[in-house]
Amino acid sequence: MSETRYTDQHEWIRLDGEEATVGITQYAAESLGDVVFVELPASGKTVTAGGEAAVVESVKAASDIYAPAGGTVTSANSALEKEPSKVNEDPEGAGWFFKMKLNDKAEFAKLMDATAYGKFVESL
């Protein structure tokens, strides 16, 4: 069974067994506007919680995407290289950025759940 958590930087992370998938939320995708390019991390890259992991370029600006938790990147969504618009169309599904193995699941557990994130977005 998978479980999804959220950061205050508007990334989501879905833990499914030992592997976690990371992307940006609907709110982030809408705020960025049309995504035109995504720079993805290489498989094997070590990321830290809150550290830079990817870059998303929209028609408006370039934004860093931070790893919600520390670990090692296991794969990236290469489909975004040809079709970055998937990030706008389905940010929390087909528009995922990368998969990673977590160092410590406690970091994941500390993040906001869907209810808390929903309240956070409403407060913005």
Next chain:
Amino acid sequence: MARALLGESEVLPIGLGARDSLRLEAGLCLYGHDIDETRNPAEANLLWSIGKRRKEARDFPGAAASLGAAPAIKRVGLRPEGRAPAREGAEIADKSGRIIGKVTSGGFGPSLNAPVAMGYVEAAFAGEGTAVDLIVRGKPLPAAVAPMPFIPNTYRRKK
């Protein structure tokens, strides 16, 4: 007034991002970015904007610098390869890695569905098709010097 205009069926709201990408595709300078007090019309490739009589009389501010020796740097259009945009401030390097200029405007051109930029390079690199690298996040992004406007303009001159 904005509400009254938006009430018209052919009017849609646009923001600064849309305006900026469209003027860049049209090859138009944004003051304070692509031109400022430190650039003369020859460097900025804007001598066409000065009347013939004034060019002959050399009586406009900066005439000596603009009409004297050929400029050492020139404003050019740039077309990055691939889809990653290079934005204002990105350095421009020649193929040996030497820095030869800087991007002054850059982004993604929605009409071209491709990234576009403009900036200043040493005059020797200003020729159309010259291969350069734009330094984006510390990595060289291959690009070519390209003619502007990036898309043909459709301005009408009033008869």
